[in-house]
Amino acid sequence: KSSSTMPMSELKVLVEDPSPLPEDYRPPKPNRLLVKGAMLKTTATTFSINYIAAGGQDLWGEACYEFPEEAKVNFEAAASIWANSIDTDVPVTIQACWANFPGNTLGYSGGYVQSNFPNAPVADTYYKPALANSLAGSDLNSIYDMYITYNSSYSWYYGTDGNTPAGKMDLLSVVLHEVGHGLNFSGGMNYDSGTGLGSYNEYPNIYDRMIIDGSGDALLDLTNNSTEMGDALISDNLFFAGVHANAANGDSPVKIYAPTTWVGGSSFSHLDYNTFNNTDNQLMVYAISKGEAVHNPGDVTLGMFQDMGWKVASEPTPSVNPALIMYLLN
Numbered sequence: 001k002s003s004s005t006m007p008m009s010e011l012k013v014l015v016e017d018p019s020p021l022p023e024d025y026r027p028p029k030p031n032r033l034l035v036k037g038a039m040l041k042t043t044a045t046t047f048s049i050n051y052i053a054a055g056g057q058d059l060w061g062e063a064c065y066e067f068p069e070e071a072k073v074n075f076e077a078a079a080s081i082w083a084n085s086i087d088t089d090v091p092v093t094i095q096a097c098w099a100n101f102p103g104n105t106l107g108y109s110g111g112y113v114q115s116n117f118p119n120a121p122v123a124d125t126y127y128k129p130a131l132a133n134s135l136a137g138s139d140l141n142s143i144y145d146m147y148i149t150y151n152s153s154y155s156w157y158y159g160t161d162g163n164t165p166a167g168k169m170d171l172l173s174v175v176l177h178e179v180g181h182g183l184n185f186s187g188g189m190n191y192d193s194g195t196g197l198g199s200y201n202e203y204p205n206i207y208d209r210m211i212i213d214g215s216g217d218a219l220l221d222l223t224n225n226s227t228e229m230g231d232a233l234i235s236d237n238l239f240f241a242g243v244h245a246n247a248a249n250g251d252s253p254v255k256i257y258a259p260t261t262w263v264g265g266s267s268f269s270h271l272d273y274n275t276f277n278n279t280d281n282q283l284m285v286y287a288i289s290k291g292e293a294v295h296n297p298g299d300v301t302l303g304m305f306q307d308m309g310w311k312v313a314s315e316p317t318p319s320v321n322p323a324l325i326m327y328l329l330n
Contacts, residue, residue: 009111009186009205010264012266013105013108013266014105014106014107014108014178015106016106016290017288021292045082045083046083048092049072049075049079050094052098058147062101067098074160082183085312086312087312088133088310090138093146094144094148095147097147098152100152102153106151107149107151107175107177107178109146109179110146111128111146111147114132115127117132120135121135125203125204127205128186129144131206134311146182155167160295163293164291168290170292176294176297184305185207185304186269208220210240210307211238219232233268234261234262235260236259237258240304242307245300255272257270257285257286258272271301276300280296280298282298283296284297
């Protein structure tokens, strides 16, 4: 699957947090649908994952290696958690690469964006393909909805029980995070030498349309490709303002990560680290520490998704087969 006509989104990355876990650290509450390691199916949502074979390359030319079977288990578990958090009749498609590269990047995701499709809620606005397909009610193109690459050089914990050892990185948490970006937790702004600009040039992302500053003024009211926009992007004073996100955040706008030094792949497209790290809503902060396990998208992120157009499975009633019921009771 490929596309030569649709704009590509900027890469969004998750990095290792070198800060030690606090002594009173507790993992965020587990996903409410994960019981004894079994996922209760509550929506029609399905994920289709293509693991790039050894010798292949990801969308950006990074070499891919053999995808470990235990890593695939984590990928399938993450897909199940997201499938029970959002509701769509159109399968979500992913291409995944198991790579090896230096530095503290655990994984990154990106792909394409599209606009003015059938049933688009907002005209002249870019959406990630998974969300666009869901809103349109059909698969609009022949591309993968997201392209995700993971760094094999880390010491990974492949368990899905949340008991991540202190010296290992929890793969399930990282997969959940990167899939979250692919589902549209992703802004379309960039920063270059003091100037802020929309990285897609033509239209803003639906995420961008939800961003305000601390005074309540919309980010997009500022002039694109200007120092005024640049100053806002590194102001540490940007918020996602949507009805559902605000409600999940104590009736307050959701602070976005906008540090005073622009960090490519992290700034603008994550929850504010100081506000949300080590809380039940920490999945979409820009960094994660060894020993942490974050297996729940969090109500704030789900509220943001709902504001951008996703149908969210807020409090579903599980429907399980008799065999699974017996398993859960034993």
